[in-house]
Amino acid sequence: MAAxxxxxxxxxxxxxxxxxxxxxxPGQAEAWVGFLAAHAQVTRRLxxxxxxxxxxxxxALEVLARLAWADHGRLRMSTVAETALLSQSRVSRLVxxxxxxxxxxxxxxxxxxxxxxxxxxxxxxxxxxxxxxxxWEHVNELFFSSxxxxxxxxxxxxxxxxxxxxxxxxxxSSAA
Amino acid sequence: MAAxxxxxxxxxxxxxxxxxxxxxxPGQAEAWVGFLAAHAQVTRRLxxxxxxxxxxxxxALEVLARLAWADHGRLRMSTVAETALLSQSRVSRLVxxxxxxxxxxxxxxxxxxxxxxxxxxxxxxxxxxxxxxxxWEHVNELFFSSxxxxxxxxxxxxxxxxxxxxxxxxxxSSAA
DNA sequence: AAAGATTGAGCGATCAATCTTT
DNA sequence: AAAGATTGATCGCTCAATCTTT
Numbered sequence: 001m002a003a004x005x006x007x008x009x010x011x012x013x014x015x016x017x018x019x020x021x022x023x024x025x026p027g028q029a030e031a032w033v034g035f036l037a038a039h040a041q042v043t044r045r046l047x048x049x050x051x052x053x054x055x056x057x058x059x060a061l062e063v064l065a066r067l068a069w070a071d072h073g074r075l076r077m078s079t080v081a082e083t084a085l086l087s088q089s090r091v092s093r094l095v096x097x098x099x100x101x102x103x104x105x106x107x108x109x110x111x112x113x114x115x116x117x118x119x120x121x122x123x124x125x126x127x128x129x130x131x132x133x134x135x136w137e138h139v140n141e142l143f144f145s146s147x148x149x150x151x152x153x154x155x156x157x158x159x160x161x162x163x164x165x166x167x168x169x170x171x172x173s174s175a176a
Numbered sequence: 177m178a179a180x181x182x183x184x185x186x187x188x189x190x191x192x193x194x195x196x197x198x199x200x201x202p203g204q205a206e207a208w209v210g211f212l213a214a215h216a217q218v219t220r221r222l223x224x225x226x227x228x229x230x231x232x233x234x235x236a237l238e239v240l241a242r243l244a245w246a247d248h249g250r251l252r253m254s255t256v257a258e259t260a261l262l263s264q265s266r267v268s269r270l271v272x273x274x275x276x277x278x279x280x281x282x283x284x285x286x287x288x289x290x291x292x293x294x295x296x297x298x299x300x301x302x303x304x305x306x307x308x309x310x311x312w313e314h315v316n317e318l319f320f321s322s323x324x325x326x327x328x329x330x331x332x333x334x335x336x337x338x339x340x341x342x343x344x345x346x347x348x349s350s351a352a
Numbered sequence: 353a354a355a356g357a358t359t360g361a362g363c364g365a366t367c368a369a370t371c372t373t374t
Numbered sequence: 375a376a377a378g379a380t381t382g383a384t385c386g387c388t389c390a391a392t393c394t395t396t
Contacts, residue, residue: 021244021301022308028320031328034335035319039215040261041339057386068197078356085216087388092358094386114356114395125197132198143211144204146337152207154330159210161322163217233364254378263366268380270364290373290378 042142049138054131059086061135063094064128067104067120074119076109091118103127218318225314230307235262237311239270240304243280243296250295252285267294279303 024032047058056064062084067073075083081091095118098104103124109115120128144152200208223234232240238260243249251259257267271294274280279300285291296304320328 021241021305022312023245024312024315027325027328027332030332030335031323032315032319034332034339035215036219037261038335038338039211043212059386065197069199076356077358085213088357089359089389090387096358109356112356112396116357129197136198136200139200139208143208143338147207147334149203151330151334151337152203154327155334156203156206156210158323158327158331159206159214161327162214162319163210235364252378253380264379265367265381266365272380285378288374288378292379 042139045142046135046138050131050135053134054127056127056131059084059090060094060098061128061131063091063098063118064103064120064124065132067118068125068128072119073125074107074117076115076117078115080118098124218315221318222311222314226307226311229310230303232303232307235260235266236270236274237304237307239267239274239294240279240296240300241308243294244301244304248295249301250283250293252291252293254291256294274300 023029043058050056050058050061054061063080063086066080066083067075077091077095078088080086080095081088084091086094095104095106099106103121105119105121107117107119109117147155199205219234226232226234226237230237239256239262242256242259243251253267253271254264256262256271257264260267262270271280271282275282279297281295281297283293283295285293323331
């Protein structure tokens with residue numbers, strides 16, 4: 001492991017003129033790398049289990065949940081995209097596949113006929129109820145069970161600072 | 177839960193028998209939704225800028241950085257996959273494209289000829305040096321500039337709790 | 353002209369299958 | 375048989391282009 005260039009008689013071992021590769025100071029490195037690793041670990045597990053048990057991706061669950069929480073169980077496509085942090089095109093295709101499964105339906109928007117409503121069906125409500133129940137259990141297990149109440153509120157404060165209070169956190173509660 | 181069949185004279189206002197759609201309690205919702213939103217916002221911006229300025233994805237930067245930090249500037253493909261949190265196949269193709277650009281080279285592994293080394297070139301070192309310098313600046317801007325020193329160490333502690341100290345955080349510092 | 357929705361093209365990533373070496 | 379690497383198939387996602395309505 002090249003334990004430091006101990007000087008002495010250096011062979012022609014030209015160190016390749018290594019232009020120092022910048023690093024983050026250790027404290028920040030833990031906060032940053034941990035953030036990425038925790039996100040990857042937790043979301044991968046949630047997504048895999050959700051797929052296996054309900055044949056839903058995390059994004060599909062998020063879309064269904066937003067619809068279920070909305071008045072009349074429907075939202076315009078573009079609203080879904082904004083709140084679920086997805087592109088319009090992604091939402092369009094996601095709704096295609098949910099529609100094929102009978103979980104949502106498209107409906108025209110009377111007040112503005114460029115708009116299209118996505119509307120959750122009874123079957124969709126039933127499924128998202130079961131899926132979310134399971135999902136929150138595992139969010140608790142994978143995320144919250146390791147944290148104290150104080151840590152949970154610290155995290156909330158950190159996110160508020162990072163996201164200039166443009167936090168799209170659903171009418172009153174949370175999402176997938 | 178249909179608020180219990182209160183009997184009495186229920187109007188025909190069938191509430192669709194909404195099987196209550198579960199929600200997270202508000203404090204947890206902020207911590208969880210904020211986590212997802214902050215990750216999406218920060219990584220999307222970093223990735224977009226990194227692509228525009230250096231033609232590198234976040235994952236490609238991570239791979240180059242791991243190689244640059246490693247002894248002799250090389251690591252086995254499977255080691256790269258583990259430390260960069262990517263699948264072996266993704267790393268294989270990522271190295272394909274970095275190799276085409278002359279940023280890394282593949283080399284055979286003398287001790288075990290099933291293995292393959294990915295080895296960073298001088299051009300790769302030069303590029304990753306510039307890219308990381310820029311990258312850390314923007315990680316600071318988008319993430320750390322909003323947080324106090326205390327918050328940074330709180331985050332570190334939270335990730336340590338969530339990732340059962342299986343934190344693959346580079347030899348001594350951090351990664352992309 | 354601009355906004356909403358959809359479609360086409362292409363990248364990022366994973367899984368399963370294959371091939372080689374141990 | 376198992377591990378390491380690669381390839382093929384496929385999914386998730388975004389961007390740019392298109393069509394419709396305002």
